[in-house]
Amino acid sequence: MVEVVGQNEVLNLLSTLVIKDKLPNSLIFTGLKGVGKFSSALWLACLINCTNSDLNLRPCGKCSHCKKISNLNSVDIHVIEPDEITLNLKIDQIRELVSESSFAPSELKKRVFIIKNAERMTDEAGNSILKILEEPPNYLLFILTASDSSSVLPTILSRCSEIKFRDIPKNIIFDWLLKNKMANEEDSKLISSIAFGSIGVATEYAKDPKKLEKRIILLDILTNIEKYSSFEISAKTSDICSSLSDFFVINKAISLWLRDLMAISVCKNFQDFVNIDFAEQIIKQSNIISISSLFAISELLKDTVKKTFFNVNPSFLSDNLFRGISLILSKY
Ligand SMILES: [Zn+2]
Numbered sequence: 206m207v208e209v210v211g212q213n214e215v216l217n218l219l220s221t222l223v224i225k226d227k228l229p230n231s232l233i234f235t236g237l238k239g240v241g242k243f244s245s246a247l248w249l250a251c252l253i254n255c256t257n258s259d260l261n262l263r264p265c266g267k268c269s270h271c272k273k274i275s276n277l278n279s280v281d282i283h284v285i286e287p288d289e290i291t292l293n294l295k296i297d298q299i300r301e302l303v304s305e306s307s308f309a310p311s312e313l314k315k316r317v318f319i320i321k322n323a324e325r326m327t328d329e330a331g332n333s334i335l336k337i338l339e340e341p342p343n344y345l346l347f348i349l350t351a352s353d354s355s356s357v358l359p360t361i362l363s364r365c366s367e368i369k370f371r372d373i374p375k376n377i378i379f380d381w382l383l384k385n386k387m388a389n390e391e392d393s394k395l396i397s398s399i400a401f402g403s404i405g406v407a408t409e410y411a412k413d414p415k416k417l418e419k420r421i422i423l424l425d426i427l428t429n430i431e432k433y434s435s436f437e438i439s440a441k442t443s444d445i446c447s448s449l450s451d452f453f454v455i456n457k458a459i460s461l462w463l464r465d466l467m468a469i470s471v472c473k474n475f476q477d478f479v480n481i482d483f484a485e486q487i488i489k490q491s492n493i494i495s496i497s498s499l500f501a502i503s504e505l506l507k508d509t510v511k512k513t514f515f516n517v518n519p520s521f522l523s524d525n526l527f528r529g530i531s532l533i534l535s536k537y
Pocket residue numbers: 254255256257258264265266267268269270271272
């Protein structure tokens with residue numbers, strides 16, 4: 206059965222909507238990457254199709270419908286996600302989905318279309334799905350997922366009911382890692398902190414020690430950025446950034462480093478560190494870096510993410526980002 210961790214409020218809300226027969230046919234699940242949006246979408250698909258669901262309204266996990274959906278093995282469950290290289294949802298993918306949507310379910314009660322990372326939908330792809338999202342037939346459920354509703358095309362957002370997912374508290378991630386023997390106690394402490402509310406990110410760190418090593422390289426650059434030339438940084442990051450997904454990992458590491466600096470400099474919060482293993486270095490940096498530089502870096506990050514829609518080479522983006530940060534820090 207599909208497992209959803211730390212999102213009971215969302216599951217209860219979805220159950221209530223189903224009990225009251227008020228579940229909209231177009232939903233958008235929003236929340237950080239890895240907080241359980243996709244697993245909750247499958248959970249909901251199980252719930253509305255389960256042949257045994259009880260009065261507490263939880264899917265049974267055992268009937269043929271629940272099993273097929275959990276294993277993504279039903280002809281009535283469709284998952285669409287961005288192309289691996291450009292990370293965009295393209296018009297051809299959406300057109301195919303729209304033409305599929307004219308068929309009634311063949312084995313389940315309802316067909317479910319899950320569109321992952323809806324914020325990566327190009328304008329033309331978005332336009333081609335508006336009509337069906339506005340009034341899907343009753344045998345269909347659309348579930349879109351996105352990390353941030355503000356980056357979804359407004360025309361898409363306005364046609365869906367939004368369900369917000371919270372960041373998962375550190376202690377829940379810590380307990381989950383230990384319970385599933387994913388990491389020892391010391392690593393679980395670090396991973397639950399740097400996963401920053403995301404069980405998916407925590408799993409990636411726990412399963413792939415190389416990710417932790419790459420993070421250390423990035424944090425070392427960020428906390429000593431004045432010591433490195435652009436050339437040295439580019440050499441150090443070239444192995445880390447070979448795809449657009451890698452670029453987003455780098456982007457996230459910079460965001461969390463910035464978040465720690467902001468917490469100290471702006472909120473005077475020394476308790477709630479994300480990068481607990483680099484706390485000393487970051488506190489030292491916070492005495493030198495001005496608040497205006499931090500905001501300038503934050504803007505630079507946002508601008509760089511916008512460029513990812515235009516097929517720019519990921520290592521070029523990464524080099525530019527680090528060069529931009531060095532420049533900001535040398536100016537103020
Ligand atoms: Zn079932």
